[in-house]
Amino acid sequence: MKRARRFISILMAASLLSTLAPAAAYAREKISQVSLSFSMNTDTWADLDVDCGDGYNVRSVSLFPDGKDGSTYPYAVIILDAEEDCYFSSIKENYFLLDGEGASFQEAARSNSNATMTLSVRLKDLGEGDLNAPTALAWTDAGIATWEKVAGAGDYSVRVQRDGTLVGTASAPTTTANVYNLSTKITRTGEYVFQVRANGAFRRTKSSEWVSSPVLSVDETKLAFIKAHASADTGMVGEWHQDDIGSWYQYTSGEVPKGAWREIDGFWYFFDASGYKVVDQWVDRYYVGSDGKMLVNTTTPDGHFVDENGAWAPK
8 A cells, every 4th residue: 555645656667668569568557446545644633644556646635624515524635646557447436445534435537648537535434533622721811711722623612610600501602713702701700710622623523621721810900901901792803904015913812813714804814824814816725815805606716616605626
């Protein structure tokens, strides 16, 4: 078996070629079946490893955790390259032998004189396992909860206690960011603790255990300060900033999103590794326009249609 992303070229020695009859020298060997084995990298919960059979190699693997075509099951698009003098002979479902992560065939297409195969695979069991619990829980002076991101988390559930009793009776709200504004929950003096757990990006990933923050002691002076700085928004608030390079967004906690999607005022934006808003380009299978907003239910400048969720999936 060969590991995905490992490229192997088999070169026939000239001396061997010279011993073959002309017909044999130029014949292409048929790949009778494509065999792929899928496994999730549970260290990162983001990388899908793909092993393959003989006669071809895995060029690339693109993982789409949120599904497509009305299905919330994740799927992957795999591009395979036949080795020299080999070709793919079919695109029918029974041509593919798929194993691991509940993989099932969706569709396939050949190109480059049948030397390249593009395959779409649904992954029912992807992400089976447990998440680590969030760490580095902390309060800001204004009553905002923060914690470190957890690999593989789709979102986080947050709840707050005062003097050991849960504040509010509704189910715990969720956030995709590792920050949440709890200032409006701090309405009396007392000892406050927030709890957070990580929820998996995949169906079969189990949520982490709840973990608790340090105690925030709120006396009359502290309560007055928090009320003066509280926001009516129980989620996250912030403001845009700009310099000669571009625009960025900073939350009231001081956090600047980097390398991540964020929903702001009803629109989705993507921020690069330095925290600047990305414009006029594809981010995975989503397109952001000249104002940085993700396009939805329209045609992108390069001619691809994106659906009401902003997603384009290759056919």
